[in-house]
Amino acid sequence: xxxxxxxxxxxxxxxxxxxxxxxxxxxxxxxxxxxxxxxxxxxxxxxxxxxxxxxxxxxxxxxxxxxxxxxxxxxxxxxxxxxxxxxxxxxxxxxxxxxxxxxxxxxxxxxxxxxxxxxxxxxxxxxxxxxxxxxxxxxxxxxxxxxxxxxxxxxxxxxxxxxxxxxxxxxxxxxxxxxxxxxxxxxxxxxxxxxxxxxxxxxxxxxxxxxxxxxxxxxxxxxxxxxxxxxxxxxxxxxxxxxxxxxxxxxxxxxxxxxxxxxxxxxxxxxxxxxxxxxxxxxxxxxxxxxxxxxxxxxxxxxxxxxxxxxxxxxxxxxxxxxxxxxxxxxxxxxxxxxxxxxxxxxxxxxxxxxxxxxxxxxxxxxxxxxxxxxxxxxxxxxxxxxxxxxxxxxxxxxxxxxxxxxxxxxxxxxxxxxxxxxxxxxxxxxxxxxxxxxxxxxxxxxxxxxxxxxxxxxxxxxxxxxxxxxxxxxxxxxxxxxxxxxxxxxxxxxxxxxxxxxxxxxxxxxxxxxxxxxxxxxxxxxxxxxxxxxxxxxxxxxxxxxxxxxxxxxxxxxxxxxxxxxxxxxxxxxxxxxxxxxxxxxxxxxxxxxxxxxxxxxxxxxxxxxxxxxxxxxxxxxxxxxxxxxxxxxxxxxxxxxxxxxxxxxxxxxxxxxxxxxxxxxxxxxxxxxxxxxxxxxxxxxxxxxxxxxxxxxxxxxxxxxxxxxxxxxxxxxxxxxxxxxxxxx
Numbered sequence: 001x002x003x004x005x006x007x008x009x010x011x012x013x014x015x016x017x018x019x020x021x022x023x024x025x026x027x028x029x030x031x032x033x034x035x036x037x038x039x040x041x042x043x044x045x046x047x048x049x050x051x052x053x054x055x056x057x058x059x060x061x062x063x064x065x066x067x068x069x070x071x072x073x074x075x076x077x078x079x080x081x082x083x084x085x086x087x088x089x090x091x092x093x094x095x096x097x098x099x100x101x102x103x104x105x106x107x108x109x110x111x112x113x114x115x116x117x118x119x120x121x122x123x124x125x126x127x128x129x130x131x132x133x134x135x136x137x138x139x140x141x142x143x144x145x146x147x148x149x150x151x152x153x154x155x156x157x158x159x160x161x162x163x164x165x166x167x168x169x170x171x172x173x174x175x176x177x178x179x180x181x182x183x184x185x186x187x188x189x190x191x192x193x194x195x196x197x198x199x200x201x202x203x204x205x206x207x208x209x210x211x212x213x214x215x216x217x218x219x220x221x222x223x224x225x226x227x228x229x230x231x232x233x234x235x236x237x238x239x240x241x242x243x244x245x246x247x248x249x250x251x252x253x254x255x256x257x258x259x260x261x262x263x264x265x266x267x268x269x270x271x272x273x274x275x276x277x278x279x280x281x282x283x284x285x286x287x288x289x290x291x292x293x294x295x296x297x298x299x300x301x302x303x304x305x306x307x308x309x310x311x312x313x314x315x316x317x318x319x320x321x322x323x324x325x326x327x328x329x330x331x332x333x334x335x336x337x338x339x340x341x342x343x344x345x346x347x348x349x350x351x352x353x354x355x356x357x358x359x360x361x362x363x364x365x366x367x368x369x370x371x372x373x374x375x376x377x378x379x380x381x382x383x384x385x386x387x388x389x390x391x392x393x394x395x396x397x398x399x400x401x402x403x404x405x406x407x408x409x410x411x412x413x414x415x416x417x418x419x420x421x422x423x424x425x426x427x428x429x430x431x432x433x434x435x436x437x438x439x440x441x442x443x444x445x446x447x448x449x450x451x452x453x454x455x456x457x458x459x460x461x462x463x464x465x466x467x468x469x470x471x472x473x474x475x476x477x478x479x480x481x482x483x484x485x486x487x488x489x490x491x492x493x494x495x496x497x498x499x500x501x502x503x504x505x506x507x508x509x510x511x512x513x514x515x516x517x518x519x520x521x522x523x524x525x526x527x528x529x530x531x532x533x534x535x536x537x538x539x540x541x542x543x544x545x546x547x548x549x550x551x552x553x554x555x556x557x558x559x560x561x562x563x564x565x566x567x568x569x570x571x572x573x574x575x576x577x578x579x580x581x582x583x584x585x586x587x588x589x590x591x592x593x594x595x596x597x598x599x600x601x602x603x604x605x606x607x608x609x610x611x612x613x614x615x616x617x618x619x620x621x622x623x624x625x626x627x628x629x630x631x632x633x634x635x636x637x638x639x640x641x642x643x644x645x646x647x648x649x650x651x652x653x654x655x656x657x658x659x660x661x662x663x664x665x666x667x668x669x670x671x672x673x674x675x676x677x678x679x680x681x682x683x684x685x686x687x688x689x690x691x692x693x694x695x696x697x698x699x700x701x702x703x704x705x706x707x708x709x710x711x712x713x714x715x716x717x718x719x720x721x722x723x724x725x726x727x728x729x730x731x
Contacts, residue, residue, distance in 0.1 A: 003050030006062055008036055009092035010045040011104070015707070017091070018045070019054040021061040028062060031070025031077050035063045035106060044106050046071070046095045066106060071099070072308045075345045080306070083338060088703055088723045089331045097331045098306040102284040111288050112281050113177040116148030117164065123172030136163045137172075144173060152279045156515055185269040185296050189240040193266060198234070202227055205373040206234045209351060212371075215344050219320075219365040220353040222375030224581020228353045229259075231375070232316050233266050235351065240269055240296050244313025248299045249335060251322035252539065253277055257520045259299050259318075269296030274304035302327065302335035305342065315343050320352035320361060321574055326728040334726065336361075355581060356574040356612050359620055360630040385552075385580055385590040387608045391599040399495025400487035400555045405593055406499060408551060413503050413532055417550040417588065420534040421492065422579045425556070426462070426509045428454035428491045429484030432471065439476030440485070447680040453511070454490050464682035487556070489535050496533055505533035508540050538575070552579055553593045561601050564677065565730050566628055569603050573615050576607055627692070629726070633699045635691040636730065638676070639721040640684040647687045648673055650715040654689055657709050663702045667694045677731040684720070688730075699725075 006028050007017045020036050028034050028047045035042055037060045044066070070077065084094040096104055103109060119127070123141055131138040140159045143149060154164060167173045198206070209218055222228045236246045250259055253275045264271045272286045272295040286307075289295040293310035300307070302325050317325070317336050325335040336352065343350035352361055352370070365372040395402045400423065401409075409419050431449040432441040441450045443461035450459035452470065460467040473480050484491070489509050496505045506522060513519040519539075525531060529548055534540060560572040580592040596604065606615045624631050637654055639647045651673035658670055669692040676686035693699040703723070710716060 003052060005051040005054050005059065006034065006047050007049040007051060008034060008045040008062075009048050009090075009095055010036070010038060010043050011092050011096035012038070012043075013090055013093065015090050015711075017048055019051065019056060019059055021059045022050075023061050026062055026065045027068070028065045029068060029070055031072055031074075032065070032067030033071065033103065033106070034065055036060065037063060044104060045092060048091065067109060071103070071109060076306070076308055076342070079338070079342050079345055082341060083331065083333055085704070086700065087331060087333050087725050088707060094331050100280070100283040100287045102280050103287075107284070109288065111179060111285055111292075113179050114150060114281060114285075115175050115177050116150050117144060117154065117168075117173045118148045118176055119144045120171055120174050122170075123167070126170075126172055136160070137167055140164070140167060141172065148176065150279075156517065185240065187241070189267055189269055189296070190237055191266060191268050195266075196227070196230055198230065199227070199377060201375050201377060202231050202234075205231050205375065208371060208373055209235055209349050210238060212349055214347045216349045217340055217343065217364075217370040218349065218351045218373055219357060219361055219370045220351050220373045220375065221357055221362075221365075222353065222355060223378060224355045224577065225378040226355075226375035228318070228355075228375065229262060232318070232351070232353070233263070235314060235316070235349075236263075236267070236297065239313035240267060242313060244311045245290065245293065245295070245309050246297045246313060247304065247307070247309070247315045247339075248297065249305060249315070249317045249325070249339060250299065250301060251319045251324040253301060253519075257523065258545065263297055263299065267297065270294060271297045271299060274298055274300030274307060276301065276303060302333075305335050305339055312346050313348055315339050315348065315350040317350065317352045319354055319578075321354045321356055321358040323571065323728050328729065332722070332724045332727075334728070337726075356577045357616075359570055359616060359623065362616055363620060363630040385592050387580065387592045388594070389599045389604060389608060390593050390595045391597075392595050393597050397487075398499065399492050401492075401495065401499070402595060405553055405595060408591070408593060409500070409533075409553075412551040412591075413500065415550075416548075418526070418529070418532050418534060418546060418548040419551045419553070420536065420540065420546070420549050420579075421496075421553050421555060422536060422540070423487065423489055423492055423555045424537045424575075425486070425488045426453075426490075426511055426537060427451040427460070427488035428494075429486050429488055431485040432459060432482055433485045434474035434476060434479055435481040435483045436479040437474060437477040439474050441471055441475075441482075445681070445683040447678060451488065452484055454494075455511075463678060489537065492555070493535055496535070500533060503532040504530060505535060506531040508534065508536040510537070510539070513539070548588075549590070550588050551591050551593070553595065554579055555595050557594070558597055561596075561598055561603065566623075566626075567728065567730075570619060573603065573607055573612060573619075577612050633693050633696050634726060635693075635699060635703060636724040636727040637673075637689040637691070637721065638686065638724060639673075639688070639719045640681075640686045641719040642684060644685040646715060647685050647719050650713065650719045650721065651687050651689045653713050653715060654710055654721075657713065658691060658702070658706055661702065661706050661709075663698075663705050665693075665698065668692065668698070668702065 004022055006020050006022050008020055009017045022028060030047050030049060032047055033044055034047055036045055042063060080094055080098055084091040119141060127141045140154060140163055143157055205220060220228055220231060239246050260271055260273055272289045274286045290298050291308040291310060298304055298307055317339050320336050327333050340350055364370045390402060390404055392402045412419050429452040432452045441459055443450055443466060445466055446461055446463045448461060448463050451462055452459050457470055458467050459470055474482060489507050493505055493507045508522055526534060526546060557572055560568045606618060637651060639651050641647045655670050658664055672689040673687045676688050679686055
């Protein structure tokens, strides 16, 4: 019997589906999109089931069926349903999160033609004749002289749509459409290239994964520079030879160019990239390439995990410890944990690679839940680094640099090597202060100071994004004697240009790499030795291979030593090892210097003398004594509103609802409510509440049962609140 009612999940913040009548001429499918009326709007939703009757008398009808087959394979559709339940997030919004934006707008789930602009003969003639004015038009024609570019690529170079339109009207450029090439791969998946010889540990790791049939989770713990990527390449080869596909997750967009280059030069298959910087058409085409087996390898950030594959054979999560894998808004999933669940549902192996595994992962490996593989030797001729702590108490700092560090830098630079300085603070200075009365320029919408950006001559709030021209007069006493406090990457760059005028310095942070392609250009120039001094935030800390870097210095990490976040010490340890791993990756010996006011700190001493393994042992013992993750499970309730008292009162009601619930056990603990570490952001007051349980199953039972009651609380609709299951960031 043909179903008459479709159950549709819509991208609205409600934990329910909606019933719609199916007109006789329409044939929706479960997992496919439909257009339906919702109030005055038409929304795109996903059919999640059928029924022959509804609890509601009057139903609206489905307007249009957009797909005649499911968007996702059955295993991925089940995974998305699991994500919705586990992370306590509405199914409609969860499914919308897994779709490229083009599909959310109702566009067909088929490859879109790429439109590129090319020079016409008239355009070439005009370019040769030259321009007296119209510099933007001249710039556009020069860009197109080398070949076609998309509208988005021209936009990244500062060419506006109006300039493109003017050039088209003059017949100097023309648009041409082309479909992306689909090249199925044959038996010869590996190119004929020189491959490094595997050492015994690498060979054992590869054999361990290849010998496992079906699902298996492997932690590949290898010191920095131990050749983890070579292991990945050897694991992917037999997968491709079987005609299957591989998914490689990296934590940051900055790591994708070099990873793609390494994989594309090794394999004779199409490699597709998926990350948030792709435009709408590029994202859809990448999504479809994986679904239709047009590519063999997908490399991407966390969002790539929810891509459908024709036949997925292996998942690799590089730098699995990285906090970037945790989504901080909307569907707050952890890509590493969901990747493990996906591998389980697909019955394929998953490899988690890291030099500094997350304590949760390490605990699972040591308890036998995951297979533990070790790479203890640096690949090739690379030698272990020399680590040194520099006590800067009482020392004069020039732009954050102490005299002993400057002397050490000079020694390495004069030897023809490169130096990397790590400072995880953008801008020129983190604060602007009155020298007369101590007033500090503070964001009016947040409880945070403005950061001074000298290059753009403005002050910016890095929390809410507000910005304004630089203040020249104190708002407290009227003095014009304003001074900068603290050092950011801009100031460090200016100081280095003064101290080392004979050497080129390059700064890599979010401000300097805004333009599309600029990061790739910067990394290439570093590898070509065009710059001798590298200044970077976390973008430079992980994964990059710079063979000429022999000195790495961490300038200011003291804030992490005494943080209120229990994960701060773990993050600092991981950061230290990762940044240190950029030094001495070739035959040259590397040196790592850590500037600190607290050289005696036990964490620093353990890292320097005994390494990450010993630190992890101590940290896990401390976590066990304090009953912190991985020995318990946390849920963070966040709430914000314009009224401070209302937010606190709402979370008190949440606490009472949880503690009064029949499923709340004696071992469960509710902490708070307390103001968030950043108690006001973008004009909203922020509070939080922590629920601690002894098992995931207890956490899920309690939350699933209590959430409807929380939704019914009088203040639930007056504040903005959210749930973060197993949070990584408590700020």
